[in-house]
Every structure is written in structure tokens, then in C-alpha cells.
Amino acid sequence: MSRAWNFSAGPAALPEAVLKRAQAELLDWNGSGASVMELSHRGKPFMALAAAAEQRLRGLMGIPANYKVLFLQGGATQHFAQIPMNLAGPDAHADYIVTGHWGEKAVREAAPYIDARVAATSVAANYLSLPPRDTWQLSKGAAYVHYTPNETIHGVEFHDVPDVGDTPLVADMSSNILSEPVDVSRFGLIYAGAQKNIGPSGLVIMVIRDDLLARAGRPMANIFRYAEHAANDSMLNTPNTWGWYLAGLTFEWLEEQGGLAGMGERNAAKATALYDAIDGSSGFYRSPVEVSARSRMNVPFTLHDSALDAVFLKESEAAGLLALKGHKAVGGMRASLYNAVSLEAVGVLVNFMRDFATRHG
């Protein structure tokens, strides 16, 4: 078949231009006579690729000079554990703001390494809203405050960066990194699994303020130390070279799209189009999330009659609309609108939804 309209929550759609370029040079990258996957990460050609990708990311996000950029592995989940290992000693505590599944998991994986305190949670609201800032019980001397700016499953997103004073703010931006301009200086550490807005799975991008690199005091293997990765330009061991390469191509594509300002506008327009279709459906579709906390990236929605769910999925798939089934924890549908999902794709989805509502309403 031709290319589908892909609304997968992750691994997710990649820019078609990036895929086409990767395809064209798959057997012969950069005139080397080899695939980029077949070259040493320590050779000059790959080192240049790697450095250029970092520079593009620095430009896109406006990363200050006192932050390191790391290209790591293990998914965000591994870093749920590695962050407390690196940012505090075993007797320290940290505050977690839990606004969904991934925040819960971050606490659970951190617990063996730090006293991970839930300073705020919206679990009582079924994660359909954000806990008001004035209810957060931030603790004295916390090593950091961790939060999840966008929750992929529940579809709730912070629309500004919370003020937590001088405590380093740590953000799992897996599902909204690069989706709009960001003031990196507000954060101590930003990290993201690549498989939503950056590239393929198996790559984690981390942006870390360099003073935090010195905090890792407890015994651990070098491979777990961010400072070691930083000192070795993320080549402490063999990195995911294919992921790094594709990330670089995606960063280049983002520049061509007008950078994060351009993407931010486009993402706002995409989200508005879909939420308008839901809100304007006279109740045929419903967004369960509180309006002020709605995610621009992941839009869960339900049908007024869940008996229609299977029909909706079958017909949407036949229409070339992929991966609209909601996460089992939430049910219903979910459309993920990451950077590589075009406004055109959202238009096709919205038209399908209107037509479906007319036929089944």
C-alpha cells in the first residue's frame, strides 16, 4: 500500500523526507561505500555526523553552553533509575510530580536509589487534569523535582514550565520534546526517548546542566555515569549509530520547518483542528481531559457509544488511518500528533471522524 496516515503513540511516524533520504543512502552513506550502520563510530565521518547532529539540536533548542548533550540508550525507563543514581547519593530525597502512567513509573524505578516522594499527583482525578501548583508539597533539600511535561497515555500536558525555585527541574520530555520552543535554562535535566519526536527507538537524548554531572557519588559502573558519557562525547561505548544518524536528519528537517517556532505553530494548529472536531461533534466524540490540560501531542477521545469502537477502528484502518486504538489503561481512541504527523494527516482524520459520525450518529 502507499504510506498510511500514522497516529501511533510510539514508535511513531517519522518525517517522510527523512525516511526517503535514509533509504537513498542506506547502502552507501556519504560516498563511503558502506551504510552508516556499517561504519565505526570512532571514524572521522561518523564523528563529524555525530557532532553536527548535536550542533543542530543545540541550535534548535537554544541549549546554553553550560549544558551537555548526551546520546544514550535504554529508553526513558532506564533513566528513571539512572537519574537518581547520578543526581544524588543514596540518602537523598527527590520530589516527583505524578500526572500519569509515566510519572508513576518514574517513581517506581527511582525508588531503589533515592527516597522518591510524590509531591503532587492527579491520580484522584484519574490523571485527567494537572494538580494545581499551590497543592504541590515540595520538600526541603530535594535533590531535584521530576515531572512529565506530557503524559502520552493520559493525554495531559503542562503548558508552562513549573517554577520550583532553585531545585533542579528534571523533565521526561519523551513525548513532547522539540514540539515547541523551550527555555532550557529553566531545567536541570531534560531527557527523552527518541521514538516519538526524534527518530527510531533505542536512543535517548539527554540535556544536562554540567554542574549536575559532579553529583554521582555512590559506587556504580562507569557505564551508568552521565559524567563519563559526557567526558567521552557519548562514545563511552558504541552508541546507537543508526538512531544518532536519523536524529540528525530529523533535526535538519526541523530546521527546514522553521525550527521549534514553526513546529510549535503547526502543532498548535493540528491539535486545535482535532479538538475542535471532537468538541463540535455534539457529543458523538468526547475528550475526557480537562480543557486546560489537554495535550497537543496525544489526544485520547471516546465515542458516545463504545459499541462503535471496533467499527471505528476497522473503518479508520481501511481508510489508511493507522494506530488510533486508545491505550488499554484509558480505552477509546487516541491520536498522537507528533512533529512528523502533518496538518494534512489531521485533516484526513477529522474528515473521517465527521463522516463516521454522520453515518453512525
Next chain:
Amino acid sequence: MSRAWNFSAGPAALPEAVLKRAQAELLDWNGSGASVMELSHRGKPFMALAAAAEQRLRGLMGIPANYKVLFLQGGATQHFAQIPMNLAGPDAHADYIVTGHWGEKAVREAAPYIDARVAATSVAANYLSLPPRDTWQLSKGAAYVHYTPNETIHGVEFHDVPDVGDTPLVADMSSNILSEPVDVSRFGLIYAGAQKNIGPSGLVIMVIRDDLLARAGRPMANIFRYAEHAANDSMLNTPNTWGWYLAGLTFEWLEEQGGLAGMGERNAAKATALYDAIDGSSGFYRSPVEVSARSRMNVPFTLHDSALDAVFLKESEAAGLLALKGHKAVGGMRASLYNAVSLEAVGVLVNFMRDFATRHG
């Protein structure tokens, strides 16, 4: 340029047939309308791909039913640390057989988690031979014995599996996995970074006897527990889906090559051709490694006059022979002859070497 003859030590050559297939279906895998990189790892199509890849590997290696196969991340280096975490409590000890750079590193990364004892080492021989079996000082009650069947940098290889009694034998097979038939039942745990004989970097394959999964007694995050990965079919979190896919294609290609028996014959023929050229060069080329310990996968060699090194590298590259420069720890040249390096490629190399010796002898 056209495809080069690639002798990279890793990331290394992949089978051209695998690359061509990946290229053909890069934008539309399996009729899905999406790249395999753009699909959820939890969707039926990818789950089927994942299971099929595991089954192929089980068939190729003859993996007994009481072993789990895991598709992990982090490179072999991360598992240098994770293996002691998982295979023993903090008060345990383990024996390490050190025959080169990677064995040394395995000890260093394990040290924070276990009393890692060097039971044998060939460091005094500059890692140019293997320590005789009767000199190994295996300790009582060791949690496991770790060794490196093939040392990529020094080019030394075990040509049989050492007998260590009932202690589980752990093997870092990063640079010789799938290169010849193997009796998996002799091992407690086999692991390998993919980027030499399997696929792209960023993927680790592990074969672990299931009774060992229960050993992880110390506190640690779930993401570090092999038992959790096993219980979740290596989808505890998002795996490296592209790596898994390419590994599956490589396994299929290996089947077409006659499986590990076929590859073993071919690899022996390749190594013989190169060592014969070195040994028959009247001293123009020299293999520093003791004959009985010579690696079939990584062949370091020196030129009789190191002043010719730069000329050799320049001319070989011009002749389309890539990545022959030796590791800085050893110097000289190194040709890596992994599965995807054809007998034809070795023939081209050998002819070049003879011609070079004639011109510069």
C-alpha cells in the same frame, strides 16, 4: 562510489542482501503503509516479527527450551555491570578469565557489584596468547566464570569451550556469536552486542539459562532485571525495534547460508586465506598472535616496516578496502572477517596485500 570491501571491527559490515531488503521496505514494511521503525512494538505485526526473529535464532544456535532469549540495549559494556547485579548478591564473588581489552573492561565494570576475581590472565603475554587451562585459579563458590571467547582488539580466540565444572559459564560473544556452531548447553549466559555479527549497534542479544533469572536478589530497578525482561518478552519498555528487525533479517540470511555450520566453514576458509597470505609473505606481514590462539574474526597484522603503514592504509582505501587500520592499543593493521564479509572480499584483500608487498618489498 560502489560498495566497498568493509573490514571494520564494529559497527561492521552487514549482509548486502539484508541491507537491500531493508532499503526496499524502508517506507512501507509488510504492507503496513509505514516503516517498521514507525510501528508500535506492541502491535501484532511487530510482535510477530519479534517472535519470528527469536525462533530463527533458536533454530540457528540450537538453543534449548530452558534458555530465554532477550533483546536488550546498552551494549555489552552495560551488561558487564548488569550481569553481576543479576547473577549474584553483593557479597558474592565471580571468576574472570582476562584475555584482552574487553575482559579487562568486564572486570572493571563488574567491580562495584561483585568481588570480581581475575582467575587467569594473559596480560603478561601482552594478550597474544591464551592462559593455559591448568593455570586458571578458579575459586570455590564463584557465582559464575566470565570469559571473552574472542577478543576483538587483540585478535585472540578460544577454539573450544573451557570446562569450568558446574559453575555457570558466562561468555561475551560480541565478536564471534553466530560465526560457527555452538553448544549452548555448555553456557549459563551468552551475550553479544549486535554490531559485529548480528545487526546495527544499540542492540544486545542475550541467551540465559532460566534458573539464573531467579538469582537477582539485591535491590535494583525493574529495568535492570533480566527476569523482568524475560517475563515481558523483552518488551518491558520499548526495545530497539529497528535493530530487532535487522537481526531477524540477518538470521534469515544465515539460514540461507547453511546456518552456523555453513558460516563456520566459510569463516574458517576466510581466516585461512588471510593467515596463509600473512605467513607466506616471507616476513613482509606478521601476525603477532600465537598460532593456536588466532582469531577467525579479527586478524591483526603488522608490516615489516611500520613506515609503510600510512602508505598501506592510503593505497588500500583507494582500492576500496575499508577500515584496515589497527586498534591504537595494538597498532599496525587489523582485518575483521565477520559473517557478512565474503570470501570474495578476503580474496581482494589478499591480492592487494601480495601486490603491495611486491611493490614495496
